[in-house]
Amino acid sequence: MNSLEEKINRARQEWQALNNGKTPIIYIGAATCGRAAGALEVLAAVRETLKQHRLRAHIVPVGCIGPCYLEPLMDVKRPGYPRICYGSVTPAKARRILESFLLEDDPLPELAVGHFGRDGDPALEGIPRFFDLPMLKPQVRVVLQNCGFIDPENIDHYLANDGYQGLLKAFSLGPEAVIEEVGEAGLRGRGGAGFPTARKWRICRQAPGEVKYLICNVSEGDPGAFMNRSLIEGDPHCVLEGMLIAAYAIGASHGYIYINSDYHLAIARLKKAKEQMEAYGLLGENILGSGFDFDLTIKEGAGAFVCGEETALIGSIEGRRGMPRSRPPFPAVSGLFGKPTVINNVETLGTLPNILRNGASWYRQFGVKGNYGTKTFSLVGSIRRGGLIEVPLGIKLRQIIFDIGGGSWKKFKGVQTGGPSGGCLSEEFLDLPVEYEAMAAAGSIMGSGGMIVLDEDTCPVDLALYFLHFTQKESCGKCVPCRVGTWHMVTILEKITRGQAVAEDLSQLQILAETVKRASLCGLGQTAPNPVLTTLRYFRSEYLAHIKEKFCAAAVCRELVEYSIDPEKCNGCQQCLEVCPTAAIKGARAEVHQIDQFRCIKCKACYEVCRYHPLAANAIVISSGRGVA
Amino acid sequence: MKSHEYDKIFSKFTGVEGDLIPLLIQIQERDGYISPEAIRRVARFLKISENQIYGVATFYPKFRFEEPGKKTIKVCMGTACHVRGGKFLAEAVGWHFGISIGQKTPDNRLDFQRATCLGCCTLGPVVQIDEKIHPRMMVTQLMQMLREHE
Numbered sequence: 199m200n201s202l203e204e205k206i207n208r209a210r211q212e213w214q215a216l217n218n219g220k221t222p223i224i225y226i227g228a229a230t231c232g233r234a235a236g237a238l239e240v241l242a243a244v245r246e247t248l249k250q251h252r253l254r255a256h257i258v259p260v261g262c263i264g265p266c267y268l269e270p271l272m273d274v275k276r277p278g279y280p281r282i283c284y285g286s287v288t289p290a291k292a293r294r295i296l297e298s299f300l301l302e303d304d305p306l307p308e309l310a311v312g313h314f315g316r317d318g319d320p321a322l323e324g325i326p327r328f329f330d331l332p333m334l335k336p337q338v339r340v341v342l343q344n345c346g347f348i349d350p351e352n353i354d355h356y357l358a359n360d361g362y363q364g365l366l367k368a369f370s371l372g373p374e375a376v377i378e379e380v381g382e383a384g385l386r387g388r389g390g391a392g393f394p395t396a397r398k399w400r401i402c403r404q405a406p407g408e409v410k411y412l413i414c415n416v417s418e419g420d421p422g423a424f425m426n427r428s429l430i431e432g433d434p435h436c437v438l439e440g441m442l443i444a445a446y447a448i449g450a451s452h453g454y455i456y457i458n459s460d461y462h463l464a465i466a467r468l469k470k471a472k473e474q475m476e477a478y479g480l481l482g483e484n485i486l487g488s489g490f491d492f493d494l495t496i497k498e499g500a501g502a503f504v505c506g507e508e509t510a511l512i513g514s515i516e517g518r519r520g521m522p523r524s525r526p527p528f529p530a531v532s533g534l535f536g537k538p539t540v541i542n543n544v545e546t547l548g549t550l551p552n553i554l555r556n557g558a559s560w561y562r563q564f565g566v567k568g569n570y571g572t573k574t575f576s577l578v579g580s581i582r583r584g585g586l587i588e589v590p591l592g593i594k595l596r597q598i599i600f601d602i603g604g605g606s607w608k609k610f611k612g613v614q615t616g617g618p619s620g621g622c623l624s625e626e627f628l629d630l631p632v633e634y635e636a637m638a639a640a641g642s643i644m645g646s647g648g649m650i651v652l653d654e655d656t657c658p659v660d661l662a663l664y665f666l667h668f669t670q671k672e673s674c675g676k677c678v679p680c681r682v683g684t685w686h687m688v689t690i691l692e693k694i695t696r697g698q699a700v701a702e703d704l705s706q707l708q709i710l711a712e713t714v715k716r717a718s719l720c721g722l723g724q725t726a727p728n729p730v731l732t733t734l735r736y737f738r739s740e741y742l743a744h745i746k747e748k749f750c751a752a753a754v755c756r757e758l759v760e761y762s763i764d765p766e767k768c769n770g771c772q773q774c775l776e777v778c779p780t781a782a783i784k785g786a787r788a789e790v791h792q793i794d795q796f797r798c799i800k801c802k803a804c805y806e807v808c809r810y811h812p813l814a815a816n817a818i819v820i821s822s823g824r825g826v827a
Numbered sequence: 828m829k830s831h832e833y834d835k836i837f838s839k840f841t842g843v844e845g846d847l848i849p850l851l852i853q854i855q856e857r858d859g860y861i862s863p864e865a866i867r868r869v870a871r872f873l874k875i876s877e878n879q880i881y882g883v884a885t886f887y888p889k890f891r892f893e894e895p896g897k898k899t900i901k902v903c904m905g906t907a908c909h910v911r912g913g914k915f916l917a918e919a920v921g922w923h924f925g926i927s928i929g930q931k932t933p934d935n936r937l938d939f940q941r942a943t944c945l946g947c948c949t950l951g952p953v954v955q956i957d958e959k960i961h962p963r964m965m966v967t968q969l970m971q972m973l974r975e976h977e
Contacts, residue, residue, distance in 0.1 A: 234947035234960035266949035421944040422906030428946075459852045459889070461946075498849050500887035501943070517847035519886040576948060578907035584949035617906065650906050664909050671888070777967050779922060799922065802915045803966045810965070 202366075202486055205478060206357045213358030221254050222276035222300055227269060227346065228259035229431040230424070230463055231586075235269035236288070243289035244272070247296045255300070261432020263346025265333055266585035268311060274299055280315025283328055333583045336601050338564055340572045341548045342588045345432030350467050353474040356435040362480065364551030368443045369488040371554075376447040377403065380550065382558035384570035389415060389506070389543035390616060390645040391721075392634035398540055401530040402448045405538035410450040413534065413541040414441055415511060416457040416464070419503035420617030421668065423648030425574040426544040428586050430457075430464040433548070434471040440547030442480065442492060443554055448540050451491045456511055459498040468496050503618065503672035506646075507720045508533075508541045510674065521674045522720035543646065545574055566592030569633040579614070579650035580606045589632070596628040599651055606653035611752075612736070614652060616645025618665045618672075619725035621732030622658055641732040643725065657754035658737035659744055663691040665729040669722065680723030683714035687730060694741060695755040697748040704741060708734060743824075750822040756800050759822045765790045767817035774804035774818065793818075828858055833868050842873055851884055859895040896931035896938030898976060901955040905944035913952035917941065919966045923973055937976075 216223065224244055228237045241257070248255055263271060268285030272292055275281035282305050284295055291309065298304045305325070312328030313319070328334060339345075348355035356362075368376045381396030402410060414437065418426045430437055441453050457465055472494055475481045483491045497515055504510045505520040512534050514520040533539025549571065553561045562570045569591040575598065578584045582604035589598060595613060599605065612624045621642030623630065630636055637644045652661070670684040690707045693699040711727035711734070718724045734741060743749040750758040763783075770788040775781075782798040785791030793804075800820075808818040836853050840846040847869070854865050861884060870877045884890045902917040917928060920939055924932050931938045945953055950962035954969060956976070961969075 230946040231949060234945065234950055234953060234962050266947070269947075269950070419943065421904065422908075422948050424944070424946040424948060460942075497845075498852050500848055500852060500889040502887050502889075503943075514848060515845060517844040517883065519883050521886075578948035578951070579910045584907075614906065648906065650910060652910060656910050661906075661910070664906070674886070777970070779970075801919060801922065801966060802912070803919070803970065806965045806967045 209354035209357035223256045225258045225260045225273035227271040229262040231266040232269045237270040240270050240292045243292045247293045258349050261345040262428040264585045280313050282313045283311045285311040338590050364554035367554045373447045383553045383561040388545035399448050402538045402540045405531050409537045411534045411539040412445045412450040412453040414455045417506045420648045423576050425647040434467045437548045440550035443550045453494045455496045458501040504674045504722050521676045564590040575647045575649045577649050580653035581651040592631045608653040611652045614650040616643035617648045618669050620645045621728045624736035657752035658733040660754045662729045662733045669726040677719040679714045679717035694744050696757040699745045747824045749824045753820045753822045764817045767815045769815045771813040773807045773811045773814050777803040860891045899938045901940045901942040903945045903953045904941045907948035908951035911951045
């Protein structure tokens with residue numbers, strides 16, 4: 199115990215020295231989203247600039263801080279100033295910022311996104327406070343509190359920020375009291391279903407048997423969701439501490455982290471974090487003298503969507519096909535290798551250190567009755583300010599989409615939550631509170647946190663087809679309703695998007711969807727029809743337009759749209775002729791061009807050129823005419 | 828892959844059935860695919876039948892059983908990318924090379940895959956060429972890049 203306290207004290211001192219020292223600190227958001235946007239190039243430019251000017255600075259690669267739409271983000275903290283965040287940084291911009299700020303004392307307010315200091319600091323004229331930005335202000339950071347602030351590969355940074363205090367508290371309380379506390383906090387599974395975490399733990403704890411397992415589910419197969427990945431990349435230790443707490447509570451001595459093998463950065467960080475825990479005596483036998491033994495295995499999974507289902511996940515860890523089995527027995531009674539097993543989502547586990555450290559009543563201040571706490575979402579799609587967000591439960595969808603996200607680019611059409619298992623909600627649900635029951639009543643689900651905003655350029659039928667295509671491919675094939683039903687739904691939806699459907703197809707689709715929902719074996723099949731059912735309910739007019747008028751309002755469904763040139767606008771620049779792969783466009787220079795409809799493959803190349811090329815006049819129109827096809 | 832390289836991978840595992848999927852992942856990361864030779868060796872190492880291994884491996888879309896092309900292009904098919912027009916990018920690669928997702932060009936130079944989600948949804952639609960992720964792609968931009976890569 200003492201040795202950890204010493205390490206914590208040392209870590210705190212080092213943290214203080216780092217933050218209050220004379221050397222500037224440069225933070226670079228180098229999680230997956232940052233890297234995709236070019237964070238590593240920025241990092242190289244920063245190193246080069248520092249070297250060239252013989253400047254000394256600490257470079258801290260951090261995780262995702264939230265506003266991914268501004269990636270790559272670079273923050274600079276120099277003595278005398280609070281930390282200042284710069285967005286959309288390119289190597290050239292990074293150089294300019296560093297030269298100006300570090301050499302000439304000018305923080306370039308016009309480039310800054312926000313600062314992390316106090317309000318009204320005269321040195322920061324023209325820079326808003328980061329957490330007062332419209333995107334950040336309605337958010338509450340509990341799970342993500344360290345993301346973007348600490349070096350995820352440095353356990354000392356975590357320790358200096360109250361890391362592993364929750365575990366120490368858990369040890370002082372004892373397992374029963376930990377379950378009690380988490381139950382009191384009202385924590386529910388953040389994987390989407392919302393089962394009370396404490397109840398699951400109690401079943402497992404009371405199940406007979408010496409050997410029990412804890413599994414952390416980082417399968418995250420939902421396309422368009424990256425919360426779990428970002429959390430592990432930004433703060434792996436909070437999840438690992440959560441695992442220790444959960445394992446201690448249920449009496450498990452072995453834990454598995456089941457992670458998608460494509461998450462290279464997250465896996466590397468977990469492995470590193472595990473080594474650090476071993477070195478600090480936080481893994482192994484008799485951890486910190488508490489008599490609690492815990493060992494951890496990082497298991498790479500082959501990333502099938504169905505493996506998010508508990509029994510399928512267990513099968514996959516055991517080296518078999520990821521096929522669900524019927525329940526009961528529930529995994530909490532008979533799970534991995536036939537032993538009692540608790541499977542928790544990353545975010546559930548990541549919340550635990552905070553609950554233990556600050557107490558249940560502290561946690562209950564966030565959220566509303568029955569839905570306490572916060573939830574992370576990946577807010578993406580047709581949205582102005584997309585990124586990783588964390589909000590208290592009970593918040594309205596409108597606040598998330600319009601206050602945090604800034605609304606959609608074009609006219610808002612709806613929002614899709616819960617990925618392929620969730621539903622599409624239309625505009626009238628904007629005042630729906632984000633709560634497990636309310637979302638389910640509307641036909642969608644809370645889900646693990648994917649939130650995709652749709653605007654008038656999105657076709658709900660096409661989106662339903664997209665999801666069904668996905669679930670049909672991912673269906674394990676064990677039960678007939680899911681295997682055959684999803685396939686038939688795809689066929690009908692394809693007919694509708696091609697304008698070949700008749701009115702009866704719609705009722706057929708409805709019956710099919712309800713049957714699959716009721717008769718499927720596992721969660722994948724039971725929720726797979728949700729995208730269809732919700733779009734049928736809330737966007738029925740668009741389905742009817744596809745069927746009766748062969749009209750796609752969003753001009754997405756290929757067979758129902760036509761590319762044409764507006765003769766008023768076309769200036770005859772011939773740019774589209776060059777990119778057209780089938781030579782479907784004809785026209786002499788400075789004369790109005792024409793598109794040969796028989797040759798056109800509707801690839802969108804001419805449309806892009808006409809919109810974005812400096813010589814072009816935005817004359818190409820993609821439209822769906824009523825009754826055309 | 829040579830014999831001693833298999834042994835090197837096998838040495839990291841204890842040889843229980845649960846090692847099967849991580850083992851196959853490592854082999855695929857090394858070779859790019861899972862060869863019949865690899866299946867034979869894994870079967871001997873884990874003492875399970877080759878059929879069982881094929882049964883498991885073919886279940887997961889990640890595993891491939893044919894040698895991949897030299898350059899890999901992955902078009903993200905996540906929901907956020909789909910909403911922003913990722914479908915057009917996949918189609919563009921398709922008609923440019925005359926191949927569909929999961930195939931490679933006959934000269935073995937280019938491998939065309941779909942990605943379920945690359946985790947940078949705010950930057951969509953994205954395309955990954957080898958290890959590099961290209962954010963906010965457009966059809967014309969992608970065509971130009973593909974021509975440069977040829």
